[in-house]
Amino acid sequence: MICCRRANKEEYEDIIDFINYVFSQDQCPHDFKKLLPKLYADGKNYADYHYLIMEEGKIKALVCAMPISYRMGKSSLKACCIGVVSVHPYARSKGYMKELMGYVIEEIKDQGYQYIFLGGQRQRYEYFGFEPSGIRIEFEVTDTNIRHCLKELDTSQVKLVPLEEDSLIKKAYSLYEKQKNQAIRETEEFYDILCSWQGKPYAVLLDSEFIGYLALGQDGRISEFLLEDADYYPYVLKALFSFAGKGKHIFAASPLERDKINVLIQIAESFRVITCESYRILDWEAVIRAFLEAKAAAEPLVEGSITLAVDETILEITVKENEPSVHSEDKEPDLNLTALEATALLFSAAGEIRLPQYCKRLNADKRNCIKSWFPLPLTAQANDCC
Numbered sequence: 488m489i490c491c492r493r494a495n496k497e498e499y500e501d502i503i504d505f506i507n508y509v510f511s512q513d514q515c516p517h518d519f520k521k522l523l524p525k526l527y528a529d530g531k532n533y534a535d536y537h538y539l540i541m542e543e544g545k546i547k548a549l550v551c552a553m554p555i556s557y558r559m560g561k562s563s564l565k566a567c568c569i570g571v572v573s574v575h576p577y578a579r580s581k582g583y584m585k586e587l588m589g590y591v592i593e594e595i596k597d598q599g600y601q602y603i604f605l606g607g608q609r610q611r612y613e614y615f616g617f618e619p620s621g622i623r624i625e626f627e628v629t630d631t632n633i634r635h636c637l638k639e640l641d642t643s644q645v646k647l648v649p650l651e652e653d654s655l656i657k658k659a660y661s662l663y664e665k666q667k668n669q670a671i672r673e674t675e676e677f678y679d680i681l682c683s684w685q686g687k688p689y690a691v692l693l694d695s696e697f698i699g700y701l702a703l704g705q706d707g708r709i710s711e712f713l714l715e716d717a718d719y720y721p722y723v724l725k726a727l728f729s730f731a732g733k734g735k736h737i738f739a740a741s742p743l744e745r746d747k748i749n750v751l752i753q754i755a756e757s758f759r760v761i762t763c764e765s766y767r768i769l770d771w772e773a774v775i776r777a778f779l780e781a782k783a784a785a786e787p788l789v790e791g792s793i794t795l796a797v798d799e800t801i802l803e804i805t806v807k808e809n810e811p812s813v814h815s816e817d818k819e820p821d822l823n824l825t826a827l828e829a830t831a832l833l834f835s836a837a838g839e840i841r842l843p844q845y846c847k848r849l850n851a852d853k854r855n856c857i858k859s860w861f862p863l864p865l866t867a868q869a870n871d872c873c
Contacts, residue, residue, distance in 0.1 A: 489547070489583075491590040494537040498546075502537050503527050505546045509573040519571075525679040526553065526873060537571075538591045540583045548574045548583040550591050553873045554600070556671040560784050562777035563671075567595050569605035570873030588615050592767075601770035604867055612765050618830040621763035621865045622742045626755035629735040630728050636754045637725045645726035650681070650688035650700055659690060659700040662713055668743050668781050668864075670871040683870045686710055691723050699723065702870065708737045710869050717746035724754065741866040743785055760836045763867050768830055771800050775833070776813040778863035783809050789859035791852050796820035797829040806860065821853055822846065838862035 494502060503519055510517040519527045526533050533553075540548040551571040557564045569591065574584050592615060595603055605612060609619055650659060660677045663669065672680055681688035686702040691714065699714030701723075709727075714720060727736065735756075740747050752758060768774050782788065783806070792805040794816055803816040822845060824832065832838040832845065838861050846854050 489540055489542045491538065491540055491587055493594070494534040494539050496532050496534045498537075498539075499532045499534040501546060502534060502539075502549065505549055505575070506571050506573050509549075509575060512576050522684060523873060524682050525676055526551070528679060538587060538594070540587050542578070546575070547578040548587050550584075550587055551873050552591050552595060555871055557669070557777075558671055559668050559777040559781045562773075562780055564601050564773065564777050565599060567598075567600045567603045568867070568872050569603060572605070572607065585614075592616075596769060601768075601773050603767045603769065604764040604872075606764055606872065609765065613827065616767045616826060617765035618767070618827045619762040619764075620766045620830045620834040621867060622834070622836055622862065623761050623763035623866055624740045624742065624748060624758060625761060626738045626740070626751040626758045627735055628724065628738060628751065628755045630733075632754050632756050633725050633728045637721050640722055640725050642722050642726040642729070644694045645722050646692045646695075647689040647701075647726065647730045648692060650678070650690045655690040655697060655700075658697045659688070659713075662699060662715060666713075667784065668741070670868065672871075680870050681711060683872075684710070686870065691719075691726075693719065693722075701727070703727075703731065706737075707731070707733045707735060708739070710739060712738060712747065717750065720747060720750040721754070724750075739869065741868070742864040743781060743866075745785060762835050762837075764872070766830050766834065766865065768797075768826065768834075771797050771829070772802055772813050772815060774865075775802065775804065775863065776811065778834070778865055779804070779806075779811040779813065779860060782860070782864055783811055785864075789855050791856035793822065793849075793853050793856055794818060794820045795829075796823045798826050804860070806856070811860075821849055822857075833861050834863050834865040836862060 506519055507517050536551050536553050538550045538552060539546050550569060553568045555566045555568055557566055605617060650656060656678050660674055681702045685705050688700060688702045690697055691699040698719055701709055702711040704710055714723060738751055787809055788806045790806050794803050801816050801820055802813055805812045832842050842857055842861060846857055
């Protein structure tokens with residue numbers, strides 16, 4: 488006899504044992520207490536984020552559905568990240584994950600989330616309405632780039648120190664909170680979030696004064712990098728290479744981190760624009776509005792109006808004096824898209840290439856609106872995912 492249900496707090500250690508076992512069987516040894524301390528460190532209990540398939544009293548399949556709230560300018564969004572998707576090796580090919588994912592998605596809908604995202608093989612999750620989307624920019628910077636571009640900079644007063652003292656953690660959190668577009672993090676969770684996926688957080692000091700922080704991964708990836716002033720980025724980049732002793736680092740940036748992007752794009756050996764997760768939008772009106780407002784705050788948008796249909800949802804989108812508005816409408820749409828098409832075209836870099844073929848019959852003003860407004864800057868930082 489099997490059943491799908493939400494986990495209870497008494498099952499928390501069993502959950503950790505199960506995911507450690509499954510992922511260690513499939514990949515290298517895993518210890519989720521160290522990999523994701525924000526969820527699984529000693530003293531925490533987020534069992535209620537987990538959904539299980541039980542068979543004869545034992546866990547056979549598991550999904551974590553972790554809530555994340557986002558602040559996008561003047562709007563807020565309620566999102567859910569799905570992760571730690573796992574099936575016991577001896578229970579595969581029984582359809583357990585298909586059943587559990589369907590159950591979890593219905594639970595998420597009932598709880599009022601506005602979008603869901605996850606990582607994983609594309610076609611596997613397309614069956615559940617997910618499409619690769621979002622925008623992340625990754626820069627590869629080498630020691631040769633630093634040597635040629637920043638050779639004149641004096642970085643003797645720039646120091647990286649472990650982000651361990653409470654006073655430094657508070658300063659880093661305060662700096663993070665100043666961002667207009669961010670995942671909302673609780674003070675007590677901030678340090679553990681920076682340690683996600685074996686990251687090591689460091690404070691950046693200039694003349695012994697705090698100026699920012701970064702999270703350094705074992706593979707040289709910099710999952711998070713935030714400074715008080717954009718002018719500091721070249722100095723800290725050079726200091727980082729001296730400190731870490733690696734030949735290259737990969738830096739991730741969201742499309743709205745313009746100051747960081749403008750520095751890295753002048754120094755990096757290469758960069759690439761990629762999708763960051765697979766998304767399923769549940770509340771098209773709220774999500775389009777929030778990210779269009781965020782984009783309008785970063786750059787001027789063309790004025791105009793279009794009516795967009797996404798499956799059964801029809802929305803009128805208008806921008807006037809760089810103020811977007813999005814509301815439900817009941818009229819003939821200018822553009823019809825399926826949910827998968829809309830997710831890919833409106834929220835990923837591929838939209839810039841593919842959207843024009845969907846807009847051939849629109850007049851020039853509406854085509855200009857679509858070109859100006861989309862793609863929207865939907866993104867997710869790895870540290871916030873599970």
